[in-house]
Amino acid sequence: MMYLSVTPSPHNLGTNKTSRVMASVMLATVPGVATLIYFFGYGVLFQIAICCLTAILSEMAILKLRQKDIAINLKDNSALLTGILLGISIPPLAPWWIGVIGTCFAIIVAKQLYGGLGFNLFNPAMVGYVLLLISFPVAMTNWLMPLELSHVVLSFSDYISAIFTGVTTTGLSIHELRLGIDGITMATPLDTLKTDLTLGLTSGESMQKPVFDSLGGIGWFWVNIAFAIGGLALLKLKVIRWHIPVAVLGSLLFFSLIGYLLNPDSQGSSIFHLFNGATMFGAFFIATDPVTAATSNKGRLLFGCFIGLLIYVIRTFGGFPDAMAFAILLANMTVPVIDYYSKPTTYGRGGNNE
């Protein structure tokens, strides 16, 4: 018996697949994660592991509840990616339940309640992060100091113990770990600058602190460089397009430059903004999430510029030291409106024809 298979055109398809897109993004985080480990220890790895596990379990649970095909939906790797991105964002020695709560909220509320991949309005990882930041501000700002400034050397088991019990095997609490050699609590460079500025110091004075070096914050510069390399690889692989990262970085550069030139004493320099905190990570990995970004190229540029502006405004004037998550969520909110008003001109509707 001979059968003719009748399918609609086009009959040949490209090779790009969603799962491949997601996997490429995951792979591209490797340099950044490696740098994080180099400067801040193995804690990051555990956080990523915790978040990934939670992400997959919660996604499976919801898919099961909704009676959808678990295998097919998990294979798109999107839950795993959310887990990785959130894991990277969480302080390395945060207690284990931080990652679990954040990821559950991200996957269940921000993603699956909207119908799953493709329907969510907000970037799930950032929703999870913001929730954690607001609910557990102390735990979420407990970034470790760079290893080279630390007075204790932590073993592998110390990380596990710290994450799951709150103290290292030698009995040091996370707070004690964060004490510098001089006995002063260390914060992230952005945090330090913010605190110092509110205390009346100029940015120049603040920069003298040990957490800074000539390039900005110790370690953070290289972390950002590493994420930027990963991002450029994604650009090269055509997994993401240039519009959003360029717009984010460009507008951040632009606004911070204006701010710095107008008032150099109370603000960080452009370089400081570009290579600190989550700037590169956000610009290349979070903001480029296609689901929650604008559609057209014009819209993407606008979207990116808006993120850059918000990062600068909130970092400089707002109450939070790093603003990537808020900026992205706020920009996510504007996406449908941006899409509505940034349609490209369709062929034959240019109006400059006879």
Added chain:
Amino acid sequence: MSFLLIAVIILTGLGLVFGLLLGYASIKFKVKEDPVAEKIDLLLPQTQCGQCGYPGCRPYAEAVANGDDITKCAPGGKATIEQIADLLSVPIPDNSNNDDIVIKKVAFIIEDDCIGCTKCIQACPVDAILGTTKQMHTVIIDECTGCDLCVEPCPVDCIEMIPVAQTTKNWNWQLNAIPFKQLES
């Protein structure tokens, strides 16, 4: 006492001033009759079939504008109900069991049986039947709205409602053609 009086005077004065203002505005911004019936009429399929209980589409449109049930139009089906609901900003009634797709049919006169009584001609709301006394009648297919009204009056039951034939010209993609069928050859 004067305290109370002042309060009363002030509030009354306020009310009076605002009242005058609104009165003036109501004259200035007077709106003529709402053309909603017209808009509803445009949404109806214009089969003039009378299945809604009104003589034609326009009367039903007016009735809907005055609050009648929006689910009475059988030929329009679910799509029309949704459009009217959308226009009037009312929820779509759940009990509208018009889920099935309305298949377009046209009247067909079995010419052998036709006795030329002209009864169907009188019944047709859109003058889509041609013929005269004691002559065989025929339907102008392009004009037939498929309203069914000619079937009943026919004394010899020679009118049938037949679905419009599919040709390569009126053929269209159906969504259910998407799932990749296989054909034996």
Added chain:
Amino acid sequence: MVEYVLLLIGTVLVNNFVLVKFLGLCPFMGVSNKLESAIGMSMATTFVMTVASLCSYLVNQYLLAPVGLEYLRTLSFILVIAVVVQFTEMVVRKTSPTLYRMLGIFLPLITTNCAVLGVALLNVNEHHNFIDSIVYGFGAALGFSLVLIMFSAMRERIAAADVPAPFKGASIAMITAGLMSLAFMGFTGLVK
């Protein structure tokens, strides 16, 4: 001048009436199904809020305060608001019948939009002067409009989404509003 700009930014973003103060949620949920109606609603509300805060300031300052009738504030403010809304309704009905139909019951219900009364009362509480009041009213309305328009565009998108049955409609809209509120916390501390 700078203080007005700060007041405006503060009212629009930091102390957003809908997402931070949780005022005016009724039209926020009710008229956000379609972008067009949301835009119409925000224009109407902006007009009402600005004019109402202006009028209520005048009424309070020059009518009630001089004779010590502050206890009639709520009553007279509602009167003012009702008149302004009624006026707006007439204008909208005349100028845009489609918008009038789309807004439906929510147009007269601007009267009971607590954000409007809220603006008027907060003006008094915060001892705003005449221009402050107008800016505050306008800022509140702007914040309301901004959020409403974004929200309605998002809801149009949600309408096409495969939302689980128990969360369809208002519940997912509520969740979205909650997430928006979460995002708006990022503005905390922007203006002291």
Added chain:
Amino acid sequence: MLSLLSSWSLELKTIINLVDQGHQWKFHGGIHPPSRKERTKTLAISTIEMPQQLFLSLSQHIGQPAVPVVAIGDTVQKGQLLAKQDGFISAAVIAPTSGTISDICQYSNCHISGIETQTIVLTPDHLNTWRTKLPLTLTSDHQQILERIKLSGITGLGGAGFPAAVKLATKAAIEFLIINGAECEPYITSDDLLMQERGAGIVAGIEIMAQLLKPQRIIIAIEDNKPQAITAMKEAAKQSIIDIIVRAIPTLYPAGGEKQLIEVLTSKQVPSGKIPADIGVVVQNVATSHAIANAVLLDEPIVSRIVTVTGELVDKPGNYEVPIGTSIEQLLIHAQFKPQTQQKIIIGGPMMGFALQQINAPVIKSTNCVIAASINELPDAPPEQNCIRCGDCEQVCPANLLPQQLQWFAKDQDHKKLNDHNLFDCIECGACAFVCPSTIPLVQYYRVAKAEIRQTTEDKRQADRAKDRFEQRNIRLERDKQERLERSKKAAEVRQAAMSKNSDGDAVAAALARIKAKKAAAEESSDAPNKDRVAAAIARAKAKKSAQTTSPEPAAQESDDIDPQKARVAAAIARAKAKKAAQQQKIDSSNDQSTNADTIETIDPKKARIAAVIAKAKAKKTLELEQANNNGNDDKSVTVADTIETIDPKKARIAAVIAKAKAKKALEQQQSNNNNDQR
């Protein structure tokens, strides 16, 4: 106005100058699907043996089907007109060889829908004799040349099948005549080979079109992956008497799309809803050009075309010159088709072509390629996943649309938004679906949405028409009523005038008499003949009963019980039988005007019909009377039903109709009774 005109002409000049300088532009998006042309791009055009039968569909083109001008059994010669074009947008059908017309029937067509169309079946006599040829020359009258192209049934041979003469008959001032040799779809090489081998013919066609259109520039566009074709065409163009530019354009799907090609070559965009001629451009396919040359200069209308047969499942792929109407099955067999349990036969390219539903469908004028693909070669798309809004589709869309937004709206059936996002500017090239990482059949969603919108628009148009007609009718009825009133008023006035002249009493008496007479007549006409007729029927029935053995006795019996449904069935059976009998025996019967059914004589069928009809009407009236009298089902229906037993088919028919009418009435009666009971 004048300045506008001059600026326009200035702009035009600059465009032409730029074109002359070899400037090319880009269209938005585009993709590079694997070309897969290697297998056939070097295979010379070859012919296949004449099949046993040719199937010439009357709908090989866009527009109205052609109208046959031959009948079954006719002998035709090669090139003879078989069906003429019907209307402006239509094309003639030509005999591809000499032979006899063996049938004109519904047959599968080479169409995406798989719906059968009217088809002329030609059995070749294998002599292949041409009809007499009357070649024209380049200098012939334009009208004559156009007429010749029309009569030769030439349609666009690139795929869409738009009648070629329509494009050439344009009155617009033409700046660019573009000859499309881009052939951007994968697999297809038929145009490539045509250009390589028959460049002179193509150029001859171009010369004819240039004669008709008087374009300022003529450009042959060929994708740069066909170097041999480019060389061949450059060579041919050099021989020509006119200036022809041969332009290699970058290989990028869908550069061969008409609108995209225009943009690449001239930077102009065809405004939405307009045709290229509106901006002074005409595009024709190379094969069309070749066909035009044949038709005009040799008077050889379109009898064959070049078809690329390729795909993994054919062992002998190639570019075959095939008579129109050859079945695709035969073509595949010639190419040594190795069927598997499952395969796709794609007509056209893999991007925009369609999967064939019946393998016996014929080659039509626009069939440029047949791909017999195994399921591994062109696999079915994996199940659709959720859209992740990656925007890849938007990057490749040659119409600069937002495909993923369109997809959401299409799923949501939001027609307004679809129109806002210019759905109808989509050319269905499939680039978006090709790049979609979630394997969403985007184009399919658009097709369905377009169909729905077209349907809605059509419904709306019909509704408006119906409304107009309804209103017109109401006006007419109202007017008639007024006129009637007017007339009766006038008549009354006349009468009154007459009455006032005569004595009153006379008039009243006369009126009374008139009324009485009328009543009597009415009674008579309805009652008396009927009784006669019924009696006659009974008599007849009795007489014939013995003679008839195969009479539908049970049916008649069943109609005894008052079940109207059964009576109806019986009537229907009787009617069907009667019809059959009538066809066989062709008994002509007649009826004198007194309606006595017994006096039937064989005179003429028309009269018989009249009689039958009168009987029918009468029967109905009787029934009405009866029902008015006894308000229920009575024995008479049995009596009438008995007449079914008659042999005479005509009578049987009459009886059947009566029975049917009766049954209907009875049913209604019963229903109304039931309703009453329920109340």
